[in-house]
Amino acid sequence: MKLLTAVVRPHAVEEIRAALQALGVLGMTVTQAHGYGRQRGHTEVYRGAEYTVDFVPKARVEVLLDDDMVDRAVDAVLVACRTGRIGDGKVWVSSVDAVVRVRTGERGSDAL
Amino acid sequence: MVDTGDTAWLLGSAALVMFMTPGLALFYGGMVRAKSVLNVMMLTFVCLAVVGVVWLLYGYSLAFGNDVMGGLIGNLRQAGLHGLADTTVGPEGHRVPLFAFAAFQLMFAVITVALLVGAVAERARFWPWLVFVVAWVTLVYVPLAHWVFAFDGFAGAGTVGGWIANRLHALDFAGGTVVEINSGAAALALAGVIGRREGWPRQPMRPHNLPFVMFGAGLLWFGWFGFNAGSALGASNLAATSFLNTTTAAATAVVGWLLVEQFRDGTPTTLGAASGAVAGLVGITPGCGYVEPLGAAVIGLAAGVVCSLAVGLKYRMGVDDSLDVLAVHGMGGLVGMLLIGLFATTGANAAGANGLLYGGGLDQLWRQAVAAAVALAYSLVVTLAVAWLVDRTLGLRASREAESEGIDEAEHAESAYELAIQPSRRTSIAGATTRTIEGSER
Numbered sequence: 001m002k003l004l005t006a007v008v009r010p011h012a013v014e015e016i017r018a019a020l021q022a023l024g025v026l027g028m029t030v031t032q033a034h035g036y037g038r039q040r041g042h043t044e045v046y047r048g049a050e051y052t053v054d055f056v057p058k059a060r061v062e063v064l065l066d067d068d069m070v071d072r073a074v075d076a077v078l079v080a081c082r083t084g085r086i087g088d089g090k091v092w093v094s095s096v097d098a099v100v101r102v103r104t105g106e107r108g109s110d111a112l
Numbered sequence: 113m114v115d116t117g118d119t120a121w122l123l124g125s126a127a128l129v130m131f132m133t134p135g136l137a138l139f140y141g142g143m144v145r146a147k148s149v150l151n152v153m154m155l156t157f158v159c160l161a162v163v164g165v166v167w168l169l170y171g172y173s174l175a176f177g178n179d180v181m182g183g184l185i186g187n188l189r190q191a192g193l194h195g196l197a198d199t200t201v202g203p204e205g206h207r208v209p210l211f212a213f214a215a216f217q218l219m220f221a222v223i224t225v226a227l228l229v230g231a232v233a234e235r236a237r238f239w240p241w242l243v244f245v246v247a248w249v250t251l252v253y254v255p256l257a258h259w260v261f262a263f264d265g266f267a268g269a270g271t272v273g274g275w276i277a278n279r280l281h282a283l284d285f286a287g288g289t290v291v292e293i294n295s296g297a298a299a300l301a302l303a304g305v306i307g308r309r310e311g312w313p314r315q316p317m318r319p320h321n322l323p324f325v326m327f328g329a330g331l332l333w334f335g336w337f338g339f340n341a342g343s344a345l346g347a348s349n350l351a352a353t354s355f356l357n358t359t360t361a362a363a364t365a366v367v368g369w370l371l372v373e374q375f376r377d378g379t380p381t382t383l384g385a386a387s388g389a390v391a392g393l394v395g396i397t398p399g400c401g402y403v404e405p406l407g408a409a410v411i412g413l414a415a416g417v418v419c420s421l422a423v424g425l426k427y428r429m430g431v432d433d434s435l436d437v438l439a440v441h442g443m444g445g446l447v448g449m450l451l452i453g454l455f456a457t458t459g460a461n462a463a464g465a466n467g468l469l470y471g472g473g474l475d476q477l478w479r480q481a482v483a484a485a486v487a488l489a490y491s492l493v494v495t496l497a498v499a500w501l502v503d504r505t506l507g508l509r510a511s512r513e514a515e516s517e518g519i520d521e522a523e524h525a526e527s528a529y530e531l532a533i534q535p536s537r538r539t540s541i542a543g544a545t546t547r548t549i550e551g552s553e554r
Contacts, residue, residue, distance in 0.1 A: 044318065045377045047387060047423045047436060051316035 001096040001109065002070050004077070006061040007033060008089035012081035013059045019076040025063060026112065033060040039087040058089065064099060066109055115206050118346035122212045125342025128335045129219035133160055133226050135331025139386065140230055142324025143435050145317060147518030148234035149528045155241050159226040162245050167218040168193055171249060175257040176217065176267055183275030186258050201267050206346045210267075216342060217261070221253050223339075224291045230435030231299035232306050232508070234317075235515050238523050240506040247498045252298060252491055256290045260483070282483030283456060283464055283476065285354065286343040288398025288449045289487035296442015297488045299433050301495035306509050308432035310516060317434075322382050329386035333362055336393045340400040353460055354400040358393065361400075361412030365392020368416025384420065387440060391419035394444030399452040402464040407455030414451060415444045442488075449484040453477025
């Protein structure tokens with residue numbers, strides 16, 4: 001099993017959800033995140049005083065997947081969140097050793 | 113015999129002005145960081161409580177009682193406002209209950225000292241602040257109110273009022289000196305005594321809730337109709353003139369502030385619009401009953417431009433006047449007081465004067481300048497002394513730890529927002545003798 005993590009623009013979340021649902025992915029977790037990459041921060045002005053905001057608001061999407069779903073899921077996420085401009089974010093996939101559904105105790109793929 | 117229409121408008125106005133203080137709490141609360149919003153709103157709100165008591169006990173009497181010497185201070189005959197329920201004040205034909213007038217003036221005292229919260233935001237201890245409020249209202253606000261607002265003969269035939277209103281004949285309809293220049297100068301002194309916030313000005317201290325700020329500014333704009341048009345002390349042409357002038361100046365000031373932002377920073381901001389509205393309302397406060405609407409438009413525009421540029425002063429001076437009381441209220445009041453010397457016209461108010469542009473020469477301008485300078489100097493010096501004394505004896509400044517962890521937690525054991533999921537910990541119920549110590553459940 002794999003964990004797909006995507007840190008993306010907040011407004012891309014809804015499109016990612018729709019795209020993954022169309023693939024048959026049954027759940028995901030979204031958290032508000034702050035960070036920066038190559039885009040760095042941005043500048044805000046309050047009563048003439050400039051503040052550099054280093055950490056930009058992002059959404060962090062996490063999805064547990066069976067191995068055979070990973071490539072299609074990554075492609076779907078890319079299509080959903082790519083604008084081509086700096087700040088689109090990153091997607092990465094990592095291995096997961098075990099998954100348990102709390103309610104039933106099911107393990108592995110059954111728990112997804 | 114009271115005039116019922118005049119009395120109704122005055123009572124309504126008092127309620128409008130009262131509402132400015134919670135409005136100010138929102139305006140200020142939105143401008144600070146999330147960890148300090150409760151403290152800032154609390155220091156503001158509590159002025160309604162503390163000043164209400166001071167006013168009843170002796171504040172009203174000292175400010176509006178018959179003068180005891182040289183137009184400097186009133187007597188204590190009306191201390192406690194005892195036995196005055198049937199007493200009326202004002203000119204014949206337009207008399208109003210003394211209690212209506214006292215309530216109206218009380219709300220001015222409340223909002224003026226509440227404005228000073230902007231100078232100590234995010235770092236003032238609660239109880240010492242209350243002591244400061246009592247001392248400051250007594251020693252700074254009350255004398256200035258007497259000088260400017262107490263008119264000869266108003267409180268009764270033969271009564272004597274304050275020197276600025278009756279000897280100097282400076283025009284200040286609703287408190288450009290007493291409220292605005294006073295709070296601006298006092299804010300500078302107070303911010304100097306209490307010192308900068310940790311990290312200012314290096315660290316960003318962004319407003320945490322701009323929607324609060326905008327709504328607060330809207331409430332201030334609304335309440336200001338009571339403040340300015342209510343200062344006509346009756347339901348009259350003069351009240352209507354002041355009302356229209358008030359909203360006109362706020363309008364042009366918003367435009368003025370936003371134009372400065374557009375040219376200087378490249379974008380018009382919501383904080384700028386809210387600040388501009390307040391700057392315009394401040395600017396027209398002294399002149400609202402003495403100028404025509406076109407004059408008010410120019411005064412508002414000037415206030416919006418000058419105040420937005422004046423925000424930079426605190427960085428030059430190195431004083432953390434956190435929410436720009438000096439720039440918005442001090443400078444706005446100064447602009448408003450001086451421009452009366454240009455735009456005042458007896459066409460707007462027969463009891464007023466003609467300024468430079470209406471053929472009155474420089475006579476009124478110098479009277480305005482003297483009143484403004486006196487208010488500024490008196491407020492600055494006495495506030496410095498009061499603030500220094502309170503800080504030395506009781507400690508006005510919160511500890512470094514309290515400030516960095518958030519003054520809301522340290523001073524009030526509360527937080528405004530539950531931003532993260534927190535473990536629900538067993539807590540004591542009021543009156544219980546035991547308290548769960550962190551971690552003791554393990």
